[in-house]
Amino acid sequence: MNRKDIAINKLKSLGEMIIEDVQKMKVPAIKVPSRGTSNIVYDDVKRHYVLGDRYGKRSLGNVKQIKKIGQMIYMANFCKELVRSQKTATLRELYYVSEGWDVDFGDQQESNIVGEDLEVTLGMTREDLGLMPEEDGASVYGELTIQEGDLEINAMKAGKSGYTISPTIDEVEFVDHDVKRVIAVETMGMFHRMVQENAYKKFDTLIVGLKGQAARATRRFLKRVNEELNLPVYVCNDGDPWGFHIAMVIISGSAKLAHVNHELATPNAKFLGVTASDIINYDLPTDPLKDIDVLRLKELLKDPRYKDEFWKVEIKKMLKIGKKAEQQSFSKYGLEYVVDTYFPEKLEELEQ
Amino acid sequence: MERQASELFEEFKELTASEFFRRNKQMLGFSGKIRSLTMVFHELITNSFDAAEEAGILPEIKIDLKRLDKDHYILRHRDNGPGIPEDFITKVFCTMFAGSKFRNIQSRGQQGLGCSGCVLLSQMTTGKPARVTSGYKVNGEIKGVQMTFKMDVKKNQGLILDKKEIPLDSTGVCIELHFKDVSYSLSEQGAYEYIRRTMIANPHAKITFRDPTGHVYIFDRASEEIPPLPKEVLPHPRGVTADDLIFMAKHTDKRRFRSMLTSNLSRMSTKRVNEIEEITGIDLNKRPKDMKWEEAEQIVETFRKMDFMAPPTSGLIPIGQEQVEKGMIEILDPEFVAATTRKPVTYRGGVAFVIESGISYGGESGRLIGDQKKAEIMRFANRVPLTFDQGSCAITEGLKSIDWKRYGIRDLDNAPITVFVNIVSTNVPYLSTGKQSVAPEPEILHEVRQATMKVARKLQKYLRAKKAEKEEAMRSQIFETYVPIILKEAAALAETDVPEYEHVLAKVTRKPKILEELDDE
Numbered sequence: 001m002n003r004k005d006i007a008i009n010k011l012k013s014l015g016e017m018i019i020e021d022v023q024k025m026k027v028p029a030i031k032v033p034s035r036g037t038s039n040i041v042y043d044d045v046k047r048h049y050v051l052g053d054r055y056g057k058r059s060l061g062n063v064k065q066i067k068k069i070g071q072m073i074y075m076a077n078f079c080k081e082l083v084r085s086q087k088t089a090t091l092r093e094l095y096y097v098s099e100g101w102d103v104d105f106g107d108q109q110e111s112n113i114v115g116e117d118l119e120v121t122l123g124m125t126r127e128d129l130g131l132m133p134e135e136d137g138a139s140v141y142g143e144l145t146i147q148e149g150d151l152e153i154n155a156m157k158a159g160k161s162g163y164t165i166s167p168t169i170d171e172v173e174f175v176d177h178d179v180k181r182v183i184a185v186e187t188m189g190m191f192h193r194m195v196q197e198n199a200y201k202k203f204d205t206l207i208v209g210l211k212g213q214a215a216r217a218t219r220r221f222l223k224r225v226n227e228e229l230n231l232p233v234y235v236c237n238d239g240d241p242w243g244f245h246i247a248m249v250i251i252s253g254s255a256k257l258a259h260v261n262h263e264l265a266t267p268n269a270k271f272l273g274v275t276a277s278d279i280i281n282y283d284l285p286t287d288p289l290k291d292i293d294v295l296r297l298k299e300l301l302k303d304p305r306y307k308d309e310f311w312k313v314e315i316k317k318m319l320k321i322g323k324k325a326e327q328q329s330f331s332k333y334g335l336e337y338v339v340d341t342y343f344p345e346k347l348e349e350l351e352q
Numbered sequence: 353m354e355r356q357a358s359e360l361f362e363e364f365k366e367l368t369a370s371e372f373f374r375r376n377k378q379m380l381g382f383s384g385k386i387r388s389l390t391m392v393f394h395e396l397i398t399n400s401f402d403a404a405e406e407a408g409i410l411p412e413i414k415i416d417l418k419r420l421d422k423d424h425y426i427l428r429h430r431d432n433g434p435g436i437p438e439d440f441i442t443k444v445f446c447t448m449f450a451g452s453k454f455r456n457i458q459s460r461g462q463q464g465l466g467c468s469g470c471v472l473l474s475q476m477t478t479g480k481p482a483r484v485t486s487g488y489k490v491n492g493e494i495k496g497v498q499m500t501f502k503m504d505v506k507k508n509q510g511l512i513l514d515k516k517e518i519p520l521d522s523t524g525v526c527i528e529l530h531f532k533d534v535s536y537s538l539s540e541q542g543a544y545e546y547i548r549r550t551m552i553a554n555p556h557a558k559i560t561f562r563d564p565t566g567h568v569y570i571f572d573r574a575s576e577e578i579p580p581l582p583k584e585v586l587p588h589p590r591g592v593t594a595d596d597l598i599f600m601a602k603h604t605d606k607r608r609f610r611s612m613l614t615s616n617l618s619r620m621s622t623k624r625v626n627e628i629e630e631i632t633g634i635d636l637n638k639r640p641k642d643m644k645w646e647e648a649e650q651i652v653e654t655f656r657k658m659d660f661m662a663p664p665t666s667g668l669i670p671i672g673q674e675q676v677e678k679g680m681i682e683i684l685d686p687e688f689v690a691a692t693t694r695k696p697v698t699y700r701g702g703v704a705f706v707i708e709s710g711i712s713y714g715g716e717s718g719r720l721i722g723d724q725k726k727a728e729i730m731r732f733a734n735r736v737p738l739t740f741d742q743g744s745c746a747i748t749e750g751l752k753s754i755d756w757k758r759y760g761i762r763d764l765d766n767a768p769i770t771v772f773v774n775i776v777s778t779n780v781p782y783l784s785t786g787k788q789s790v791a792p793e794p795e796i797l798h799e800v801r802q803a804t805m806k807v808a809r810k811l812q813k814y815l816r817a818k819k820a821e822k823e824e825a826m827r828s829q830i831f832e833t834y835v836p837i838i839l840k841e842a843a844a845l846a847e848t849d850v851p852e853y854e855h856v857l858a859k860v861t862r863k864p865k866i867l868e869e870l871d872d873e
Contacts, residue, residue, distance in 0.1 A: 015843065022839060023851050
């Protein structure tokens with residue numbers, strides 16, 4: 001069964017559950033897994049956050065919950081039609097559509113929350129349900145051919161800025177590739193540097209420009225290339241707590257999306273740099289850590305996702321030197337240095 | 353030019369009571385146009401009530417107020433009492449300080465001037481005579497007389513202008529008076545409100561009132577019970593003054609002062625009299641008339657220091673919880689009413705009193721000001737409405753000191769409620785000569801609070817139940833709206849038909865419904 005059929009079946013079953021309850025003269029209720037912080041746990045085996053087994057009940061017999069049930073059912077029906085007709089809608093569009101329903105939402109915040117309820121209840125991402133984020137995903141450059149509907153796209157022939165990952169990434173099929181690895185970088189500045197220095201050729205790699213925190217579609221893309229095409233994924237960010245965490249969300253998922261991390265996290269992905277050791281070893285130009293950086297680093301030390309020895313050492317080292325460095329700081333040694341020297345050395349180290 | 357004393361004293365005159373009050377009519381309560389008319393209503397109504405009750409008749413009064421001109425009214429007041437014998441008519445209506453109100457008895461009357469004051473006001477403002485028709489029984493037969501008279505102020509007696517016998521088929525008195533310088537008003541102090549409040553405190557009475565616009569208000573009887581007549585009780589030693597003792601001494605038929613004390617005061621035993629004699633050193637065997645003012649003062653002083661039993665309370669006749677509730681229901685048509693009558697207690701250690709309190713909510717309760725309902729406080733003393741000087745009254749003070757929020761009334765001023773408080777006593781401690789506000793004695797304040805708080809608790813219960821009922825209805829409404837919509841949508845989602853859901857709806861709205869399985873049994 002393809003994703004589309006699974007989604008339609010799951011949505012349908014939500015309605016069937018309610019109708020069956022009524023037929024059995026029971027007051028219908030929907031179990032919605034709790035998304036409270038106490039129900040978000042780190043799964044050591046899966047290496048990402050998952051939801052615990054606590055759930056809340058939305059009963060048709062509860063005056064405060066009945067409207068929520070109504071909203072969920074209406075939204076599920078709307079999503080079923082979306083998936084069936086292979087369309088998508090943004091959350092904003094969904095909110096406007098809901099104005100015509102017999103149960104409506106106070107504001108978009110409320111409809112977004114019900115959307116998440118639907119995701120966790122069915123255990124599907126909202127993209128599977130036809131609901132799309134506003135923002136596009138990252139840029140991809142390199143020898144990858146994909147099929148998007150009737151269109152075949154080669155990521156080498158989509159201009160210097162590459163192929164933009166669409167929010168509907170799950171409808172995209174990987175047709176062919178000629179790479180050995182994937183390198184994702186935090187900034188588009190580094191992305192263009194790598195394109196210009198022919199890094200894709202030198203390392204047989206796809207170059208992915210994350211544009212900051214990775215969008216859901218980008219994370220889904222990285223997971224798929226890692227698992228479907230069996231390509232190792234490396235992430236290179238700024239050498240500061242924020243860069244660390246952008247990598248970590250790709251690797252182990254976020255707490256907020258614990259219910260869909262199994263679709264988004266890429267536990268096999270590896271952090272390439274910039275590490276605190278890199279700052280020392282390459283004698284990079286630095287900025288002193290600000291108070292907020294120090295605070296964030298200390299938070300990361302307590303985060304279960306950072307319990308590996310590697311992370312503990314690097315975080316403590318950065319706290320000790322009290323310095324951070326941007327990925328573009330390698331330019332100190334010339335524009336080519338990062339591609340000619342840094343990446344080969346680091347890749348060799350990681351691929352041993 | 354120098355004038356001799358003899359010349360000066362030529363102008364010195366002895367004033368009769370009528371003459372005195374002619375010059376000081378405000379002392380009768382006749383100050384201000386609205387208040388003057390209200391006082392006239394008060395005097396005539398209370399006299400009619402007292403007369404009917406003493407005769408064992410359920411009072412019924414018909415009042416007709418016509419307006420001839422700005423400020424000029426004709427008042428016709430007719431009752432169904434025992435009537436007044438011909439010879440007493442001018443005494444009742446023209447002689448000040450006549451009647452039976454100088455006793456230690458719970459009475460409605462406040463001034464003791466009554467009807468004659470009304471005749472005086474009429475005569476002073478219009479110069480017109482009064483006309484009275486009286487039907488009364490003599491040896492079982494009804495006699496009817498009609499007379500027109502004026503008041504001879506200087507002689508404090510009546511001056512009959514015209515008199516004739518007329519056939520009547522029922523007893524009762526009808527008086528017709530002209531007034532100027534008065535004003536009919538619907539305000540809280542006006543005559544209409546006075547009647548309305550009177551009817552709450554006297555549910556056994558009936559009043560039909562035709563106002564100057566011709567509108568007829570019928571205040572029907574809510575109870576067929578004539579209240580028992582109050583009994584005279586002897587004053588308690590703690591409640592008397594030196595002046596009272598001297599007054600008693602002048603009018604007593606006892607030979608000795610000690611026997612006068614034991615027979616004219618309650619709780620006064622021979623043992624107590626001996627104690628007083630010992631403490632004061634006054635010879636109490638002397639004749640009452642020989643008692644000196646200083647000695648009387650000394651004795652009263654001693655009373656204050658001695659312990660006496662609380663005064664007897666047999667003389668107090670409260671309206672009663674049930675009757676107060678009936679009165680409030682009849683006049684205010686409320687959603688909720690509750691009343692209570694406290695047990696008798698004393699203030700100043702010697703004067704017995706009873707507080708009654710009632711609260712009504714919704715309906716005609718409260719006063720409509722603009723389009724906003726405001727709380728209304730109705731004060732009564734011995735069943736008589738107190739409509740003036742609200743601010744300084746113990747009743748108002750007691751009510752305002754209650755934490756109304758505890759009883760579900762967020763803001764007393766803006767709640768649709770009427771609070772009724774009646775103080776019953778042989779001696780209501782008024783604050784001023786107007787006798788419109790009760791002195792804030794600590795015991796009175798306490799009783800007002802306790803009585804009102806007790807009924808307020810019942811109100812709170814009612815309001816809670818009402819709120820719960822409303823929420824229940826809203827709850828049902830929500831289910832009745834959403835359940836069909838949601839199930840229709842769920843059926844569309846499941847791609848099936850909408851199932852029979854009546855039983856589920858009944859379950860969630862908690863409305864009992866006979867299910868089919870039960871029918872099969």
